[in-house]
Amino acid sequence: MSNIFVWIEQTNGAAESIAWEAMTAARVVADGLGGNVVALVLGDGVDALAQQAIQRGANSAIVANDATLKAFRLEAYAAVVAKAAQGAAAVLMGTSQRGLELSAAVAAHLGAGLAADCVDVAVVGGQIVASRPGLVGNVMAKVTMSGPSVISMRKRVLPAAEVDAARTGAAAQVGAVLAEANLASKVVGIEAKAVTEVSLTDARIVVSGGRATAGSPGFAPVKALADALGGALGASRAAVDAGWIPYAHQVGQTGKTVQPDLYIACGISGAIQHLAGMKTSKLIVAINKDPEAPIFKYAHYGLVGDMNQILPALTAEVKKRLS
Amino acid sequence: MNIIALIKQTPDTAKLSRTLNGLQLMADGQPRIVNPWDEYTLETALRLKEKHGGKKVTALCLGNPESIEALRTAIAMGADEAILINDAALANADSLGTARALAAAIKKIGAYDIIVGGRSAIDGNMGATAVQVATLLGVPMLSYVAALNAVNGGAKSISVVRAMEYGRETVTSTLPCVMTVVKEIAEPRYPNFMGIRKASKAVIPTWKLADLGLSAADVAAKVTWAVDLPPTRDTNVEMIQGSPAEQAKALVDKLMAAKII
Ligand SMILES: Cc1cc2nc3c(=O)[nH]c(=O)nc-3n(C[C@H](O)[C@H](O)[C@H](O)COP(=O)(O)OP(=O)(O)OC[C@H]3O[C@@H](n4cnc5c(N)ncnc54)[C@H](O)[C@@H]3O)c2cc1C
Ligand SMILES: Nc1ncnc2c1ncn2[C@@H]1O[C@H](COP(=O)(O)O)[C@@H](O)[C@H]1O
Numbered sequence: 082m083s084n085i086f087v088w089i090e091q092t093n094g095a096a097e098s099i100a101w102e103a104m105t106a107a108r109v110v111a112d113g114l115g116g117n118v119v120a121l122v123l124g125d126g127v128d129a130l131a132q133q134a135i136q137r138g139a140n141s142a143i144v145a146n147d148a149t150l151k152a153f154r155l156e157a158y159a160a161v162v163a164k165a166a167q168g169a170a171a172v173l174m175g176t177s178q179r180g181l182e183l184s185a186a187v188a189a190h191l192g193a194g195l196a197a198d199c200v201d202v203a204v205v206g207g208q209i210v211a212s213r214p215g216l217v218g219n220v221m222a223k224v225t226m227s228g229p230s231v232i233s234m235r236k237r238v239l240p241a242a243e244v245d246a247a248r249t250g251a252a253a254q255v256g257a258v259l260a261e262a263n264l265a266s267k268v269v270g271i272e273a274k275a276v277t278e279v280s281l282t283d284a285r286i287v288v289s290g291g292r293a294t295a296g297s298p299g300f301a302p303v304k305a306l307a308d309a310l311g312g313a314l315g316a317s318r319a320a321v322d323a324g325w326i327p328y329a330h331q332v333g334q335t336g337k338t339v340q341p342d343l344y345i346a347c348g349i350s351g352a353i354q355h356l357a358g359m360k361t362s363k364l365i366v367a368i369n370k371d372p373e374a375p376i377f378k379y380a381h382y383g384l385v386g387d388m389n390q391i392l393p394a395l396t397a398e399v400k401k402r403l404s
Numbered sequence: 405m406n407i408i409a410l411i412k413q414t415p416d417t418a419k420l421s422r423t424l425n426g427l428q429l430m431a432d433g434q435p436r437i438v439n440p441w442d443e444y445t446l447e448t449a450l451r452l453k454e455k456h457g458g459k460k461v462t463a464l465c466l467g468n469p470e471s472i473e474a475l476r477t478a479i480a481m482g483a484d485e486a487i488l489i490n491d492a493a494l495a496n497a498d499s500l501g502t503a504r505a506l507a508a509a510i511k512k513i514g515a516y517d518i519i520v521g522g523r524s525a526i527d528g529n530m531g532a533t534a535v536q537v538a539t540l541l542g543v544p545m546l547s548y549v550a551a552l553n554a555v556n557g558g559a560k561s562i563s564v565v566r567a568m569e570y571g572r573e574t575v576t577s578t579l580p581c582v583m584t585v586v587k588e589i590a591e592p593r594y595p596n597f598m599g600i601r602k603a604s605k606a607v608i609p610t611w612k613l614a615d616l617g618l619s620a621a622d623v624a625a626k627v628t629w630a631v632d633l634p635p636t637r638d639t640n641v642e643m644i645q646g647s648p649a650e651q652a653k654a655l656v657d658k659l660m661a662a663k664i665i
Contacts, residue, residue, distance in 0.1 A: 092570065155535070155545050155547070156544060156545070159539065177569060178547070178548060178568055178569050181531045181532070182531075182535045182545065182547050184532070185499070185530070185531070185532035185533075185535035185536050185539070186535050186536070186538075186539045186545070188499075188500060188532070188536065189500060189503060189535070189536040189539035189540055190539060192500070192626075193500075193626060194498065194500070194625075194626030194627035195498070195499055195500065195530070195532055195626075195627070196627060197499075197529070197530045197531060197532055198529060198530075198531070213529070214529065214634060215426075215527055215528055215529050215631065216415065216417060216426045216429065216430065216526065216527050216529075217417055217526055217529070218634060219417065219420055219425065219426030219429070219633075219634065220426040220427055220430065220631050220632065220633060220634065221631070221632055221633065221634040221635065222629040222630070222631050222632075223629060223630045223631075223632070224627050224628070224629045225627065225628050225629070225630075226626070226627050227626070227627075228626055230626075230627075265543075265544040265577050265578040265581070266544045266546065266575050266576065266577040267575065267576050267577075268573060268574070268575055269563070269574040269575060269576055270573070270574045271568075271570070271571050271572070271573045271574075272571050272572045272573075272574075273570060273571040274570060274571045280569065282569070286664075286665075310665060328587065328588070334417065334526070335440065335587070342664050343659065343664045343665075353417075353420045353421070354417070354418075364659075364662065364664060365639070366655065367641075372643075377641050377643075378639070378641070379637075379639055380639060380641045381639050381641065381642065382641070382642050382643075382644055382655060382658065383641045383642070383643045383644065384643075384644050384651045384655065385643065386648060386651065387648075390648040391648045391651055391652065393648075394648040394649045394651070394652035395648075395651075395652040395655065395656070397652070398649075398652040398653055398655075398656045399656060399665065402656055402660065402665075403665065
């Protein structure tokens with residue numbers, strides 16, 4: 082019976098939603114190969130996550146509680162995961178920044194094949210097949226894995242595994258592998274993001290503005306709609322390069338890749354480099370004064386007109402209906 | 405301090421257009437560039453030399469014979485030396501095979517203090533190779549570096565700021581180490597005339613697997629892949645007409661019916 086491991090990413094003892102999405106992928110692989118899912122919980126004081134992982138679909142859990150694992154440090158985490166997952170058929174996790182580096186390091190430790198940032202995973206004829214975009218979304222690679230495999234799944238492509246309170250399983254404790262004295266890197270400080278800011282990559286709704294936000298009234302109408310919808314604020318590179326909004330908001334090839342349930346593109350033409358970051362959004366709405374703008378080829382709903390008139394009307398309508 | 409910059413050559417995605425799709429762009433003979441993220445790799449390596457007491461910058465690339473052009477660009481920007489790793493057995497290398505060959509080449513180069521890599525390569529989009537190089541060499545990995553606070557070659561220590569999803573993290577480490585950098589780190593410079601002249605004359609050695617003490621089996625790919633165009637979605641766009649107020653109402657109706665809001 083093969084074991085499929087899944088890393089339960091957590092911050093300050095709370096599981097990240099991406100971990101439960103990875104659980105969904107782990108179940109697909111385990112059910113396809115005929116194996117068990119083992120949840121890997123690493124941190125300091127994170128015992129409670131073991132039962133949560135079991136209720137979400139793991140057959141059992143391995144817990145490493147140690148002061149050296151309190152903050153995520155690649156070397157410390159990779160050593161524990163690689164030791165626990167020795168002989169595993171597959172190790173899965175989400176493609177957060179931490180998951181991306183952990184999956185790479187674990188694959189190197191295990192001598193395993195790696196498929197990072199996948200948008201789909203399946204078992205076909207006894208082999209794991211993962212799909213992943215390349216060339217900034219302009220090609221799709223079907224990766225066939227043999228032998229031990231490490232896979233990270235892009236955020237928000239799979240539903241989170243549901244809680245089933247009736248599920249039970251055993252949790253085993255293991256120790257850290259590297260002592261503090263053997264860890265070269267120290268986290269000196271973390272300047273956390275303001276909690277009021279909605280993370281672009283986590284957002285269910287993203288409202289983005291393009292070059293057309295130039296001058297007055299600028300980004301304000303775009304932000305007003307994002308706020309009314311409880312969404313995050315995105316931008317095209319043209320808007321970022323012009324200095325109208327910080328780079329952290331840029332969506333596209335040289336910015337962030339987002340996959341929200343709803344993406345509203347305001348005054349964005351739909352250049353290939355921008356599409357690379359948002360075209361897999363579940364529903365796309367485009368607002369543009371040019372009916373020939375390429376963005377309309379990718380949109381589900383199109384509104385032709387001046388965004389500076391449409392956006393305030395939309396914000397007012399959303400507020401009215403949601404109140 | 406000796407600095408090694410890991411750079412990859414990739415297709416030039418700025419050339420993508422409605423008549424040139426991703427598959428066509430990947431074919432031989434299409435325009436190639438230094439992986440855009442590795443322009444930041446090179447800039448960081450050069451700054452480590454110029455501002456933080458570095459001695460030498462070596463650009464290292466695993467690729468096909470044409471990749472020598474990416475290394476010439478690196479020299480034109482200011483790298484002191486460049487080395488190409490090329491071997492028929494690496495033609496379909498996966499990230500671990502690539503990392504094994506790069507790590508072996510780094511050991512052959514010998515004295516190194518900081519290895520710099522990019523956030524990801526825009527073709528394969530793995531974001532893995534530099535991390536795997538660090539793991540194979542057994543040295544600390546500092547990824548997503550957005551700023552260098554302090555670099556001390558003598559005391560073999562470094563302090564950096566990492567741009568993380570959850571905030572900015574200040575981390576210290578010992579040297580040698582591997583780091584990957586993000587766009588914020590510095591604006592890449594353009595090659596100048598002197599640099600371009602130097603690059604055109606530079607002798608760039610090519611190392612084969614045998615030069616690295618590796619066999620084809622050591623770097624054999626663990627995964628195989630087939631590349632295709634991404635599935636097209638039939639988004640038959642529905643145009644919503646009317647005055648702004650009418651458009652707004654119609655759109656919100658649809659979003660509420662779809663339970664998105
Ligand atoms: C290597 C490379 C990497 C790149 N990476 C990225 C990236 O990561 N992300 C990215 O976004 N771009 C990226 N780009 C740039 C990209 O190619 C486009 O230049 C950019 O996306 C254009 O932004 P835009 O749509 O806002 O501007 P434009 O293309 O100028 O479009 C503006 C649109 O707004 C419409 N408009 C104007 N005024 C109004 C109004 N009042 N109401 C309604 N509509 C209006 C116009 O009809 C037009 O369609 C990259 C380019 C290169 C070469
Ligand atoms: N073939 C290669 N030669 C040199 N460096 C590479 C190569 N492939 C990847 N790298 C380095 O690793 C980084 C991440 O690449 P990747 O893991 O392919 O996304 C790149 O930005 C480079 O710094």
